[in-house]
Amino acid sequence: xxxxxxxxxxxxxxxxxxxxxxxxxxxxxxxxxxxxxxxxxxxxxxxxxxxxxxxxxxxxxxxxxxxxxxxxxxxxxxxxxxxxxxxxxxxxxxxxxxxxxxxxxxxxxxxxxxxxxxxxxxxxxxxxxxxxxxxxxxxxxxxxxxxxxxxxxxxxxxxxxxxxxxxxxxxxxxxxxxxxxxxxxxxxxxxxxxxxxxxxxxxxxxxxxxxxxxxxxxxxxxxxxxxxxxxxxxxxxxxxxxxxxxxxxxxxxxxxxxxxxxxxxxxxxxxxxxxxx
Ligand code: ATR
Numbered sequence: 001x002x003x004x005x006x007x008x009x010x011x012x013x014x015x016x017x018x019x020x021x022x023x024x025x026x027x028x029x030x031x032x033x034x035x036x037x038x039x040x041x042x043x044x045x046x047x048x049x050x051x052x053x054x055x056x057x058x059x060x061x062x063x064x065x066x067x068x069x070x071x072x073x074x075x076x077x078x079x080x081x082x083x084x085x086x087x088x089x090x091x092x093x094x095x096x097x098x099x100x101x102x103x104x105x106x107x108x109x110x111x112x113x114x115x116x117x118x119x120x121x122x123x124x125x126x127x128x129x130x131x132x133x134x135x136x137x138x139x140x141x142x143x144x145x146x147x148x149x150x151x152x153x154x155x156x157x158x159x160x161x162x163x164x165x166x167x168x169x170x171x172x173x174x175x176x177x178x179x180x181x182x183x184x185x186x187x188x189x190x191x192x193x194x195x196x197x198x199x200x201x202x203x204x205x206x207x208x209x210x211x212x213x214x215x216x217x218x219x220x221x222x223x224x225x226x227x228x229x230x231x232x233x234x235x236x237x238x239x240x241x242x243x244x245x246x247x248x249x250x251x252x253x254x255x256x257x258x259x260x261x262x263x264x265x266x267x268x269x270x271x272x273x274x275x276x277x
Contacts, residue, residue, distance in 0.1 A: 009036070009038050009063055009259040009260070010038060010041045010064070011065075012066070013066035014044045016043075017042075019066055020274050024270065024274060028264040034260045045068060045072070048069050048076075053076075062094040062101075064092055064093075073090040073091075073102055079100070080102045083142060083146075086142050088138065094259065105254045107140055108250070109247045109250035110221075110250075113244075113246030114190075114217065116250070118242055120240075122147070122148065123145075124150065125189040127150065127153060128189070128190035130152060131193045132154075132194035133161040133162040133164070134195070137165065145172060145173070149190070152172060153173075154175045155176050156178070159175060162175035178207075181207065182211055191209060198228040199224055207230070209237065212239060214238065218234035219241065226245060245274065246271075
């Protein structure tokens with residue numbers, strides 16, 4: 001018989017089979033010998049609200065939320081963290097005293113991945129250049145600013161999307177066109193691709209980064225392939241790189257800690273499991 005302390009969590013999305021979250025949380029549940037479970041639950045949009053409320057009434061500790069529910073998750077929450085509010089989406093719900101607390105851990109996952117992957121990286125090292133202006137860019141820019149980036153430059157195919165995002169974040173953030181990127185690289189210490197370009201099955205990201213200073217760090221949110229052409233170009237230039245797999249793994253840490261009571265670590269075995277799975 002399951003004891004009262006059996007802890008349940010899940011990821012909900014539609015479709016759900018592509019989610020790596022069960023692999024990540026399943027690994028930690030085993031590693032830390034947690035009396036609990038983490039399931040993948042497919043919920044079509046029309047069932048999302050009822051589905052989450054069912055989890056709440058069934059005693060779940062909370063859930064991750066993935067496509068297409070990340071925005072709706074904010075609307076059904078009783079409490080929304082500042083970062084989820086600013087990012088405009090939630091990926092982590094924690095159920096406490098029958099209330100839904102919504103959080104977004106993508107940005108902090110991005111930051112913690114760079115901190116674990118580099119001995120010397122800090123957002124405060126200098127200007128960051130962010131390629132892309134979608135949801136991932138929003139989470140990453142928010143986190144870079146929180147962590148002390150003095151300036152963030154957004155470059156995007158559709159310049160007005162970059163401008164809109166820059167206006168939202170205010171004076172430390174500006175927008176440029178893709179053609180202006182090469183000219184500003186000399187000042188950039190953190191270079192990040194937040195678009196899907198370079199992912200298997202997508203067009204390649206064609207950008208010349210040879211003007212970056214030798215101290216710059218280059219990272220990509222694409223982790224499939226693990227070494228994107230952006231990262232291999234950076235490595236050929238002798239620049240430090242951090243791949244995107246760690247962002248996915250680190251974004252899972254706060255949810256696991258809230259639901260299961262242990263702060264997990266991102267280790268090499270977890271990387272291998274998720275890369276192979
Ligand atoms: P996510 O939420 O994962 O960030 P998104 O909101 O769809 O996804 O954002 C995708 C980003 O990748 C956008 O910045 C998009 O540029 P546009 O604003 O011009 O659409 C960028 N992107 C996607 N496909 C692209 C392509 N083929 N070339 C250049 N940029 C592309």
